[in-house]
Amino acid sequence: MFIQALKAQKTTMTKKHDKISHDGPDVVLIGAGIMSATLGVMLKELDPAVKIDIYERLDVAAAESSDAWNNAGTGHAAFCELNYTPELENGSINISKAIKVAESFEESRQFWSYLVDKGVLDKPETFIKSIPHISFVWGNENVDFLRKRYAALTQNPLFKGMEFSDNIEELKEWIPLVMEGRDPLTKVAATRMLIGTDVNFGSLTRCMFKQLKAMSGVNLYFNEEVEKLKQDKNGVWNLKMKNLTSGEKTMVKAKFVFIGAGGGSLPLLIKSGIPEGKGYGGFPVSGQWLKCTNPAIIEKHHSKVYGKASVGSPPMSVPHLDSRFINGKKALLFGPYAGFTTKFLKEGSALDLFKSVKISNIRPMLAAGLDNMALTKYLIEQVRQSPEERVEALREYFPEAKMEDWELEIAGQRVQVIKKDEKHGGILEFGTEVVSAADGSIAALLGASPGASTAISIMLNLLQRCFKEKFSSEEWQEKIKQMVPSHGKPLSTNPELCKEIRTWTGDVLKLNKEHEAEVAL
Template sequence: MRKSLVAVAASCLVLASCTKTPPASSDKPVDVVLIGAGVMSATLGTMLKELQPDLSMQMYERLDSVSAESSDAMNNAGTGHSGFAELNYTPETPDGGIDTKKAVDINEQFEVSKQFWAYQVKKKYLGEPQSFINNVPHMSFVWGDDNIAYLRKRYDALQKENLFKGMLYSEDQNEIRKWAPLVMTGRDSTQKVAATRMDFGTDVNYGTLTRSMVKHLSSSQGVQLSLGHEVQDIKRGADGLWNVTVKNLGDGQSKTVRAKFVFIGAGGGSLPLLEKTGIPEAKGFGGVPVGGQWLVTTNQKLIDAHQAKVYGKASVGSPPMSVPHLDTRIIDGKKALLFGPFATFSTKFLKNGSWIDLPASVGTGNVRPMLQAGIDNIPLTKYLVEQVMQSQEDRVATLREYLPEARSEDWTLVNAGQRVQIVKDDPEKGGLLQFGTEVVASADGSVTALLGASPGASTAAPIMLKVLKVSSFKDKLATPEWQAKLKEMVPSYGRKLNADPAFANEIRGYSSAVLKLQAIKLDEPAAVKEAVVAKQ
C-alpha cells in the first residue's frame, strides 16, 4: 500500500496533474521570463528586445556565472556547424547515393546565425568578432576502401550544391600532408586515405559569444539577470499567466514571479521544467543523457603544427555529438588542440546537475517511449558502456588513428559538457531517439521549451526564429514592423541561399566582412552575371 502511494505521489510530481491551479497574484507580471543564461536564451532575449524594446525581461540562471553549461567553450565542439566536414549530416541512401538535404539545411541555418552576429557586431553589442569567431578550415578524413568510396561520392554530391562550392578533395597523401601535417606524419605510406577541405570553415567560442550577448541584454532597460537562482516550478495561474517559482540559492529564499511568456532554455535541464508546466504538449517526451570528454594537449609544438578541424566517421551506434575530430580551437584568444569527444554516461541532465535527473524525469506520460527507445537502441547502450570502460591508453590508441605519433604523456583527459538526446513518443514505433533539437510550445504559445542537442549553438538564431513563430508573439511577428526589423537583423530572412548564387554571394560577403572572415565567391550562372552587369 505504501509503495502504491509513493508511486502516485511520484506521478503527480512528474506530470503536475495533482497540483491545484495557483491563485492569481496582484504583482505586476513580467513580459518575458528566460530560464537559463546560455546561448539560446541570450539569442531569443536579444531578438525580442530588438523587435520590441519596451518588453520587460527576467533571466534566471542557477549557476553563479553566464554560459557555464553547454555554451561554455570546453563543453562543446566550438564548430560553426556548416555541414562541410560532419559526415553524419550526409547519410548514404538505400540506392547507394548521398542525401545532402540535412547538410544544406544546416549550412543555411549557420548563415542565418552569422548574419545575426554580424548585426550585433555592427551595433557594437559584441565587441571585436575575433573574440568569438575565427576561420579554421573544416576537413573530413577517412581511410579504407569503403570509407574512401563514400567520401568521394559525398564530395561529388555536394559539388552540386552551391553553398559547398570551393570544397577540395584528395586521395594523395602528400596533398593531405599540406592540409594537416600532423595527421600524416608517421602514417604508413601505403595506407589508402582521403580527405576534403573547406578553407572558410569557422571555430566559434560560444561561451564568449553568449557572455557578450547577455552583458548587453542585461544592461538594457527593463531586463534583469539573476544568477544563482533556480527555477523550481512553473504553473499556470487562474488568470492565465505563468507563476514561476524561483529559489535564491544564496539565501535559500523562494519567490513567485508572474510571466506572460516563458522560454525554457536550460539545456539538459529543460525537460524536467517542461514537465512541471503540465501542458499536454509536454507528454511523451523523454531524454537520454550523454556526456563527453576531450583529450587536450599542452604541447605547444603540436598546437602550432595543426590548423584545422578534422572530422572522421562515427562509430556504429554512437550519437552525433561523439563524432571524432582533431580540433583546432581559439579559446579566449589562445590557440588550443583537442581530440574527441569520448562519450560518458551519467544520470545527470546537466554537467552541474543532480544524479536523480533521469529517474525523476520518467513518469506515466513517457515511460512507454523511454522503454521502447532503450530496446531499439541497444547499439547506443553498447557504445556507451564501451566508452565508459576505456582507459587512457585506449583513448590515445583512438587518437593515433588521426595523429599517428601521439604520445600519451602529451594529452590530458578533460570533462566536456552534458547533453540530453530527445526521446519522442511515436504513434506507430513507440519511443524514437532523436539527435536534433525540438521546439515544444503550449497551444497558446505562452510557454516554449527547447529540447535536444546537435547542432545546437551554431543554429541558435534560426531556432529562435522558429520559437517566435510558435510563441505568443507570432501575431506580432507577421506585422510589417517586425518583418522589417527581422530583415535588418537577418538580411536573408525568408529566403534561401543555396538556389541563388548571386544572393548567397551578397549575404556571405556582408556577414564575412563584418565578422572579418574569409568568403568564397560562388560562380553565378551566365544569365545572372549579365543581369548584374546590365543593372550596373
Template sequence: MKMSNTQTTDVILIGAGVMSATLGTLLKELAPDWEMKVFETLAESGVESSNEWNNAGTGHSALCELNYTKENPDGSVDITKAIKINEQFQLSKQFWSYLVNKKQISNPDDFIMGLPHMSYVHGEQNVQFLKKRFEALSANPLFEGMEFSDDPEKLKEWIPLMMQDRTSNEPIAATKIDSGTDVNFGALTRQMFDHLKNENVEINYKHKVLDIKRTDNGLWDLDVINVESGRVTHHTAKFVFIGAGGGSLHLLQKSDIPEGKHIGGFPVSGLFMSCTNPDVIEQHYAKVYGKAPVGAPPMSVPHLDTRYIANKKSLLFGPFAGFSPKFLKTGSIFDLVNSVKPDNLFTMLAAGAKQMPLTKYLIQQLLLSKEQRMEELRQFVPNAKAEDWEMVTAGQRVQVIKDTEEGGKGTLQFGTEIVSAADGSIAALLGASPGASTAVHVMINIFNRCFPEHMEEWEPKLKEMIPSYGVSLAENRELFRDINASTAEVLGLREKEPIQAG
C-alpha cells in the same frame, strides 16, 4: 523560507545560456518595450552547455560533418540535411554581424575565428563515398570552394600532423573548405548578456525556478528561490522560455502542458583529449571530422580540432562518450530517475529496449583506458604520445526520447527539439547538436509558433537583422556570395595568420 508578493512581467527566460541570450537579444530588437527577466541557477552566464570547454566549438554548417549526409540505396548522396543545417548557420552569422555593426557586441575575434573545415576518411569504400559527397556538395552555392584530394602529398600540405609517420597503405582522402569557423559560444553568450543588462533586462543569477504553473487567466506563475538566501519570490509572465539545457525537461514537466507529455531524456556526457604540447598544437590548423564507427551513435563522430579559447590556440580530440545520470554538469545524480513520470514511463522503457547497442557502446567507452583512447587518437595522429595529451570532461547532453510515427515508441532523437504550448505562451528547448550554431533559426521557429500575430509587424526588422530571412540561399548563388562576403568582413573571417599556441 520567506515568501514575497507576485511580480508581473512580459517575458521570462529560464537559463543564461546561448539560447536565452539569442532569444532575449532578438526580442529586444523586435519588441523593445517588452519587460524581460532572466533566471539562472549559477553565478554567471554561459557556464553549462554554452561554455567553451563544454562543446566542440564547431560552427555547424555541414562543411565537415559526415553524419549530415547519407548514401542512398542507389549510391547517390543525399545532401538535403547538409543544406538545411548550413542555411541555418548562415542566419546566425548574419545576426551576429548585425550585432557587431550596431556595436551591441564587440571584438568578434573573441567569439568567432575563420578556420578550415575538413572531412577525413580511410578505406576504399569510404573514399568513394567522400568523393561522391564532395561532388554533390560542391555543386551547391553554400559549399563553393570545397576541395577533394586522395593524394598523400596534397594531404601532407593540408594536415601535416595527421600525415606524419603514417605507415598504412590503406587509401585515405579528405575534403577541405576554408570558410569554416571555430565559435566560442561561451564568450558570445557573455557578450549578449552584457548587452541585455545594458538594455535594462533584469538578470538574476543564483536564482532557481522551483515550479511553473498556469494561472486561471492564462499567464504563467513561477516560484523562484534565491539559492543563497533561501528567499522565494513569485513571478508572473505572459511568455516563458525554458532554455536551461539539460535542466529544461524537468521544468517542461512541471508546466504540465499536454505537448510535454510522453517525452523523456537520456543523458550523455563527453570526454575530450586536450594536447599540452605547443609544438604539436602548432602543426595542425583545421577542424577535421572523421566517420563514426559502425554501430556508434552520431554524437560519437571523432574529430581533431584546432580551437581558439581566450585567444589561445588549443588542440582537442574526441569525443569519447561517458555516462552520468545528471542532466547538467552541476546537476543531481537523481536527475534521470526524477524525469521518469507516469506519462513517459512506457516511452522510456521502449527506448531502453531499443537502445541496447547504444548502452553497450557507452559501457565500452566508459571502460576505455587512456592507452586505448590514445590508439583511437592515433587513427588521426599516428605519432601521438600519451604524455602530450590529457583528458577534459565536456558538457552533459540530454538526448530527447519521444514517440514518433517513423521510429515508433521510445525513439531517441539526435538533434534540437522545440516543445511549445498550443497557445504559444510557453516554449522549451530540448536536445543537443547542432543546437547553438542554429540558435537564430530556432528562435525564428519559436516566433512563428508563439508570436504569429506579431510576425507581419516584425518582418521588416527581421530582414534588417537577417538579410536572407525568408529566402533560400542555396537557390540564390549571388545573394549567398554577397551575404557571405559581408559577414566574413564584419566578423573578421578573412584568411589570417594563425594564433600561436598558448
C-alpha cells in the same frame, strides 16, 4: 507594444522567506546560455520596450553547454560533419540535412554581423575565427563515399569552394599532424572548406548578456532555480523561484516563458504540465576530450578534422581533431569520448534521470531504451576505456601521438530527446526540438547538436510559433529582414545572394583574408 506590462499584484505569502515580485516582467527566460541570450537580444531588437527577466541556477552565464570546454560543436556548418550526409541504400548521398544546417549557420553569421554593425557586439574576433573545416577518411570504401559526397555537395552554392584530394603530398600540406607517420600504402582522402569557422559560444553568450544587462527593462539573476511553474486561468505563468545562496523564495509572473536550460529543460517542461510536453523523455550522455598540453603540437595543427563514426556507433561519437580558440589561446582537442551518467547537467544531480520518469513518458522511454541497446553497449564500452585505449583512438587521426602530451578534460552534458512514436512506442532523436504550448505562452528547447550553431534559426522558428501575429506584422518582418537579410530566401537556391551574404558577413566578422592580419594583431 510587444506585450503589455502586467499590473502589479500584491499578494501575501504564508510561507517563511516567500515574497512576490510586484513589477513582473513580460518575458522570463530560464537558463543563461546561448539560446536565452539569442532570444533575449532578438526580442529587445523587435520591441525595445519589452521587459525581460533571466534566471540562471549557477553563478555565471554560459557555464554549462554553451561553455567552450563543454560544447562539442563549434561552428557547425555541415562542411565536414559526415553524419549529416548519409549514404543511402542505392549508393547516393542524401545532402538534405547538410543543406539545412548550412542554411541555418549562414543565418547565425548574419545575425551576429548585424549586432556587430550596430555595436551590440564588439571585437568579433573574440568569439569567431576563420579555420578550415576538413573531412578525412581512409580505406577504399570510405574514400569512395567521400568522393561521392564531394560531388553531391559541390552542386549546391552553399558548398562552393570545397576541395577534394587523395594526393598524399597535398594532404601533408593540409593536415601535417594527421599525415605524419601514416602508412603510405593506406588509401586516404579529404575534403576542405577554407571558409570554415571556430565559434566560442561561451564568449559569444557572455558578450550578449553583457549588452542585455545594460538595456532598460532587463534583469539577470544568478543562483536562482525554478521550483515550480504553473499557468493561471488568465494565461499568466506563475514561477516559484528559490535563491540557492540565501534560500529565499520569490514568486514571478510572466505572460511568456522560455525554457532554455540545456539538460535542465526537460524537467521544467514536465513541471509546466502543458499537454504538448507529455510523452517526452530524455537520455543523458556525458562527454570527454583529450586535451593537448604540448604547445608545439598545438601550433602544428590548424583545422577542424572530422572523420567517420565507427560502424554501429551513434552520431554523437563522430571523432574530430579540433583546433579551438578558448580564453584567448589556441587549443587542440580530440574526441568526443562518450560516457553515461544520470545527471542532466554537468552541475546537476545524479537523481535527474529518475526524477524525469513520469507515467506520461515511461512507455516511450522504455521503448526507446529497448530499441537502442547498441547505444547502451557503446556507452558502457566508452566508460570502461583505459587511457591507453583513448590514445589508440587518437592515433587513427594523429599517428605519432604520445600519451604524455594529452590529458583528459570533462565536457558538458547532453540530453537526447525521447518522444512518443506510434510505431515503436518511443524513439530516441539526436537533434534539437522546440516544444511549445498551443497558446504560445511557453516554449522549451530540448536536445543537443547542432544546437548552438543554429540558434538564430531555432529562435526565429520559436517566435513564429509563439508570437504569430507580431511575427507576421509588417514592423517585425521589416526588422527581421534587417537582422537576417536572407530570411525567407534560401541561399541554397540563390548563388548570387549566397556570395553577397558571405562576403558581407566575412567582412563584418573579420573572417575574410584581408582581415586576417588585423585579427592576428
